[in-house]
Amino acid sequence: MFQEVSSFAQKVTDPANVAAVVIAAASFITLVTIAQPLFSGDKLASRMRSVSTDRDEMRRKHRALLARESAASGLRMQDKGPWKNVVQKLNLKTLLADPNVESKLLQAGLRGPTASSVFYFCRFALPIIFFFAAFLYMFIAGVELKSNQKLLAGMVACAFGFYLPNLVVGNMASKRQKSIMKAFPDALDLLLICVEAGISIEAAFAKVGEEIGSSSIELAEELGLTNAELAYLQDRRVAYENLAKRTTHPGVKAVTIALTQAERYGTPLGAALRVMAKENREMRMTEAEKKAAALPAQLTVPMIVFFLPVLFIVILTPAYVRWQHMNQTNSETVATANAKAVKR
Known part of the structure; x- marks a missing residue:
């Protein structure tokens, strides 16, 4: 063993x-x-x-x-107004065609088929209304003008009515863009925090839209619409491009490019968002400094017209009153002396 x-x-x-x-x-x-x-x-x-x-x-x-x-909530808008029949019967979208109408309406926050129908209807109806309103005013006010002058005034009113919808839409788009520019750096900081916390881009857009709504309703609407497009569209790049087209803001366009590259090539998004957040904050500060630097030149005319006359009145009125009082006193003294001389 x-x-x-x-x-x-x-x-x-x-x-x-x-x-x-x-x-x-x-x-x-x-x-x-x-x-x-x-x-x-x-x-x-x-x-x-x-x-x-x-x-x-x-x-x-x-x-x-x-x-x-x-x-x-009935958010799916339907074009049921009386203007729809007028636009379709007269084919106004072809007669008054403007290739930039849709983009202008989107930039102004006017979406859906109703917005374009109302725009073309106003572009057709307002010139007629302003033309007859001008003649009615001249008739009631009794303005004495020659026939050709009255016709010229009516044509000017007609042209103003034709371009008035463009002016209104452009003004709305400008105000909307200013609101988005003011709140976008803060929204970008929130988006950076969400992305670095590991939240998906859809959830990050939803969260930022909820938080930024108190500062800018317009930006919250755009983020919500982008989030919906990310859910509906097959190509997510189209949703990012639509956001850039609707806002026409260079900062938003840079962010959409970064999101597209991250979606396509897998590049890190946090570093790019951090750099762009800093750039947008600096851009906002630059705009504020530019406005502050332009204030002295802008205040020159109002100060000359409104402030200096009041200042002169405040300074010179007491002297004028005192001078008038002295003249009155001297007149009374001279009158008294003359009366005494006559009695003697």
């Missing part, structure tokens, strides 16, 4: 046997390592399919939620 154990120990500790066991184990591990990818399949592809499936499911749920909210 002792001899058998000793013989087994010698065989186990024999260098040749140990080397054979090590070589066999190494060969087996090598074969398993090489063959494992062939039998396990492509894990990356399966993970990508899983992520794509999850995204499609989230998009489907978001679409259903938006559809329920739209049905409940």
Whole structure:
């Protein structure tokens, strides 16, 4: 028994046997390592399919939620006004065609089919209304003008009515852009915080829209619309481009480009957002400094017209009153002296 154990120990500790066991184990591990990818399949592809499936499911749920909210609140606008029939029967969209109307209306925050119909209807009706209103005013006020002068005044009123819708829409777009520019740096900081916290871009847009609504309703609306487009559109790049077109803000355009590159190439979004947030804050500060530097020149005319006359009145009125009082006193003194001289 002792001899058998000793013989087994010698065989186990024999260098040749140990080397054979090590070589066999190494060969087996090598074969398993090489063959494992062939039998396990492509894990990356399966993970990508899983992520794509999850995204499609989230998009489907978001679409259903938006559809329920739209049905409940009546957000799906329908063009049912009387102007629709006028625009369609007279084919005003072709006669008064303007290729930039849709973009102008979107920049002014006017969306849906009703906005374009009302715009073309006003462009058709206002010149007629202003033309007859000018003649009615001249008739009631009794303005004495020649016939050609009255016709010229009516044509000027007609032209003003034709361009009035463009002026109103342009003014609305300008005010909307100023509101977006004022609140966008803060929104970008919030978006950076959400992205660095690991929140998806859809949830980040929704969160930023909720928080920024107290500062700028216009920017909150644009972010909400972009979030809806991200859920509906197959190409997310189109949603980002639409946001840049609606706002016409260089900072927003830079952010959309960064989002598009991150979506396409997988570039880090946090660093780009941090740089753009700093640039937008500096841009806002530059605009404020520019306005402050322009104030002295802008206040020159109002100060000359309104402030200096009041200042002169305040300074010179007491002197004028005192001078009048002295003249009256001197007149009374002279009159008294003359009366005494006459009595003598």
